Amino acid sequence: MKIEWHDSYAIGNQEIDTQHRELFHKAIVLLEAKDKAGLTDAVMGFFQYVRDHFTHEEELMRHLKYPSINEHMQEHDDLVSGLNSIATGIAAETLDRNKLAVFLSDWLTDHIGHSDAKLAAYLKLQN
Numbered sequence: 001m002k003i004e005w006h007d008s009y010a011i012g013n014q015e016i017d018t019q020h021r022e023l024f025h026k027a028i029v030l031l032e033a034k035d036k037a038g039l040t041d042a043v044m045g046f047f048q049y050v051r052d053h054f055t056h057e058e059e060l061m062r063h064l065k066y067p068s069i070n071e072h073m074q075e076h077d078d079l080v081s082g083l084n085s086i087a088t089g090i091a092a093e094t095l096d097r098n099k100l101a102v103f104l105s106d107w108l109t110d111h112i113g114h115s116d117a118k119l120a121a122y123l124k125l126q127n
């Protein structure tokens with residue numbers, strides 16, 4: 001399971017694309033963390049970045065009255081609750097790294113590849 005940014009994930013909004021690239025980077029840092037302290041730091045860094053990024057996207061969607069905002073925000077919540085369980089697993093030393101890799105990879109490719117791409121198409125129509 002390899003997590004890697006590809007330019008095909010770009011949705012054409014420069015600010016969001018930069019943030020998405022950073023999300024991939026932070027996911028990789030988390031997957032490569034060596035020990036409990038490293039994992040804890042990495043998951044906290046990822047979590048904070050995710051929340052800032054979601055706030056940015058959600059403000060944009062509200063501003064544009066994006067029709068699919070609720071289902072889009074549901075997917076954001078899914079990542080936030082997934083990260084909460086991951087943090088719990090790290091603290092309890094029960095983290096399954098393979099499951100973590102699958103979860104992050106699936107979320108990033110599904111959400112960015114589909115839901116954010118759909119948002120990008122809507123953004124283009126508004127301009």
Ligand SMILES: [Fe+2]
Nearest residue numbers: 057111115116
């Ligand atoms: Fe999103």
